[in-house]
Amino acid sequence: MKIPVRLRPVLFIAALLAIWQIVIGCNPGQLLPGPIGVAGGIVELLEHGLLFKYVVASLFRVTWGFGLAALLAIPLGLMLGWYRRGEMAFYPLIQVFRPISPLAWIPIAILWFGVGDLAAIFLIFVGCFFPLLLTAMSAVHAIPAVYFNAGRNFGLSPSAFVSRVLYPAVVPQLLIGLRITLGIAWLVVVAAEMISVNSGLGFLIVDARNAGNRYDLVVAGMVIIGAIGLLLDLGMRSLEQMKSFHWTSSEG
Amino acid sequence: MSSTEAVVTEPRAGQKLRVEHLGLVYERDGESIAALEDINLDVSEGEFICIVGPSGCGKSTLLNVLAGFLPSTSGSVTIDGESVNGPDPRRILVFQERGVFPWLTVEGNIGFGLSKLPRAQRDERIAHYVQTVRLEGFEHTYPSDLSGGMKQRLQVARALAVNPDILYLDEPFGALDSITRVMMRGELLRIWQSERRTIIFVTHDIDEAVQLADRVVVLSSRPARIEDIITIDIQHPRNISSPRYLELRDELLKQIGLAYEV
Numbered sequence: 001m002k003i004p005v006r007l008r009p010v011l012f013i014a015a016l017l018a019i020w021q022i023v024i025g026c027n028p029g030q031l032l033p034g035p036i037g038v039a040g041g042i043v044e045l046l047e048h049g050l051l052f053k054y055v056v057a058s059l060f061r062v063t064w065g066f067g068l069a070a071l072l073a074i075p076l077g078l079m080l081g082w083y084r085r086g087e088m089a090f091y092p093l094i095q096v097f098r099p100i101s102p103l104a105w106i107p108i109a110i111l112w113f114g115v116g117d118l119a120a121i122f123l124i125f126v127g128c129f130f131p132l133l134l135t136a137m138s139a140v141h142a143i144p145a146v147y148f149n150a151g152r153n154f155g156l157s158p159s160a161f162v163s164r165v166l167y168p169a170v171v172p173q174l175l176i177g178l179r180i181t182l183g184i185a186w187l188v189v190v191a192a193e194m195i196s197v198n199s200g201l202g203f204l205i206v207d208a209r210n211a212g213n214r215y216d217l218v219v220a221g222m223v224i225i226g227a228i229g230l231l232l233d234l235g236m237r238s239l240e241q242m243k244s245f246h247w248t249s250s251e252g
Numbered sequence: 253m254s255s256t257e258a259v260v261t262e263p264r265a266g267q268k269l270r271v272e273h274l275g276l277v278y279e280r281d282g283e284s285i286a287a288l289e290d291i292n293l294d295v296s297e298g299e300f301i302c303i304v305g306p307s308g309c310g311k312s313t314l315l316n317v318l319a320g321f322l323p324s325t326s327g328s329v330t331i332d333g334e335s336v337n338g339p340d341p342r343r344i345l346v347f348q349e350r351g352v353f354p355w356l357t358v359e360g361n362i363g364f365g366l367s368k369l370p371r372a373q374r375d376e377r378i379a380h381y382v383q384t385v386r387l388e389g390f391e392h393t394y395p396s397d398l399s400g401g402m403k404q405r406l407q408v409a410r411a412l413a414v415n416p417d418i419l420y421l422d423e424p425f426g427a428l429d430s431i432t433r434v435m436m437r438g439e440l441l442r443i444w445q446s447e448r449r450t451i452i453f454v455t456h457d458i459d460e461a462v463q464l465a466d467r468v469v470v471l472s473s474r475p476a477r478i479e480d481i482i483t484i485d486i487q488h489p490r491n492i493s494s495p496r497y498l499e500l501r502d503e504l505l506k507q508i509g510l511a512y513e514v
Contacts, residue, residue, distance in 0.1 A: 146350045149321060154365040154414065155341040164364075168355040 033216040041220035050204070054221075055228065058189050058200040061117060065124025066185040070178065073129045077136025078170065087137060094133065102127030102188045106195055120192040120200070127188040128181045135177025139170035172240070179236035186229045201225050268450045269295040269318070269418065273327035276310075276317060286475035287313050291327070293469065293478065297417075300444060300451045302461035305471030305479075306508060311454045312422050314476060318452060319345040319420045331418065341365055343418040344411035348426045351407040352395045358382065359391045361406055365414035381409040384443060401432040405439065412447060421453045425460070437463055441488060458508070462501045463490055470507045480507050 003011065017035045024034035033041070045051035080087040102123050109126075113119040143166070151165040193202025201221050208217035274291040277284050287310045295301055305311050316322040318329055320338040329336040331343065339345075344365075352361050362381050366374045382391055385405035395403055404424050411419055424440075425433040437460060444451055455461055461468045462484055470479040482504060486496055 144350050146347050147353065149339070149345065150347070150351060150353070152321070153319070153339045153341065153344055155339075160367075165353070168353070171355070 033219055037216040038219045038223060041214070041216035042223070045204075045217065045220060051224065054199060054201050054204050055224065057197075058193065058202070059228075061120045061192070061197075061200065062124060062182075062185045062189050064117075065121040065189070066128050066182055068121070069125045069128035069132055069181070069185075073132035074136045074174065077133040078140055078166070080133075081137035081140025082166075094130065098130040098134070103191055106192070109192075110196055115196050115198075117197065119196040120189065123192040123196070124185045124188045128185050131181045131184060132177060135174060135181070136170070139173035139177070140166070142173060143169045175236065175240045179233060179240065182232055182236055183229065186225070186232060190225060201228075266297050267294060268297045268299070268331060269293070269452070270330045271318070271327070272330075274314075274317065274324050274329060275326035276313060276322065277325045288317065288324070289475040289477045291476070291478055293481075295450060295452065298448045298450055300464060300466045301453065301469060302465035302467075303452065303454045303469045303471060304456065304458060304461045304504065304508065305476060306473045307456055309471050309473045310476035311456075311471060314471070315345065315420050315422050315452065315454050319343060321345070341414045342416050343420060344414065344416045345420040345422060346404075346407050346411050346424050348423045352403050352410065354395050357392050357394055358387055358398070358406055361395070362409045362413050364410055377413055381413045384412065384446075385409040385439070399432075400428050401436055404428065404436060408440070408443065412443070412449070416449065418450045418452065421451065423454055423456065426456070433457075433460070440464065445488070458501060458504050459492070462497060462504065463492060468504060470504065482507070 020032075021034045021036060024032060024037075042051065045054075080090055105123055105126050106119075109119040109122045113122055147165055147169055151161050156164060189200065190202035190205070193200035194206045197203055201224060205218050205221040208214040208221065271291050271293040274288055275286070276288040277286050279285075291314065293301075303311050303314065313322065317324050318336070320329075320336045320340060320343075353364065356364065359378050359382070362378045363374055366377055369377065378391075382388055385408055387402060387405060387409070390398065390402070395406065398406065407424070408419075408421075425436045428436060440451075441464065453461075453464060465484050468482045468484060470482065471477065472479045482500065484500055486494070486500070490497060
């Protein structure tokens, strides 16, 4: 039987869900809620208006944390990538901060910002800042010297050089860095919400367990997190596919 | 003559580029390495000069100094009596590879140096050079969808569009297949004959030099000195199996120290 290519992943997931349901049916109550139970949990969240509220709360924090990090880290990274002396000065500092997990900042975030949105936003910011900084720096390093020389040859002013050569040359790499970092932001927000706030998908998971071991809601939260993560990634990928962004340095 | 005096050099009528006692020494790991030594060359307006020499001899270095990308350490380069202190849109360097901007279409690339012109004039200039390098129909195409030869034609068009008086070409056809390379020579000659710019063309290909140049400058191996300057006294279009062509070609091969047999 010939199955259309687009349907294959859908059928595969359906098969996995069926197996999941069958296995749970044979061992009731022990491992996990089954897919039907999880679907019930999602419906329940929808009925109480919680799902929409929590998704919006999580996306709100991610938008701010990720956006602020991009706004600061990208210009700074481009500058450090351009001025090698600056990079040499900052490099040790960056390498010390980079491996510290954003979760290690939780106590400090609460100390500084208290329990609330700001603490969560700060944690996402910290988690996104260093990957974006390094992406921007290496994107500048990767620009072929020919583009600089061509830009100089046509007599561009420094500001025109930045907007017409430097910026378009780094965009493809920046987009890849932004996509990967958005994934990090989405990981961090869940962890941050488990500890420092009283709303959002991370809070949903912890709260469902604490308030009576509602594992159907826990898994429902996980499924929602996965689905939104997928959508965010697809959105960033579609940006990368735009023709004037989508070129690689092997071409041209 | 030091470079400070060179500014006042009065150019002779029809003379474009003058290179006097040019030298370049650079430091690497604490050692001084001479790249160019006592280069002297006068180029007339509208002349087509090819620079050949053994690979790694400093042909491209010389071109980069002439275009103002590298400062010389002695001697001077003057264009129309004015000394060269840096890159300038009046003289454009065409690179061997990756010279066009992959984020711009054919039109965008050709118009790259024209942002100061009013819209209508810019569009007119772009249309003219699209036609000159025969890229009609590809105006909205990105370089990743062009062949190697088309990309090099695009680079030449982008250079010509800013109306430079000198074109420097750094092995522009070096990365192309041999058939495309031969066709590109014809295209370049046609453009040169209709636009009459001064061209300094670096190549490692003796045939290319004899087919294109008015004069061929032969450089020695490092440090590069001028071994000889050979005038190619054959009218265009050149018959590449004529006795004179073969004679000049053999002379050049001998100059470079290559035997007649492979």
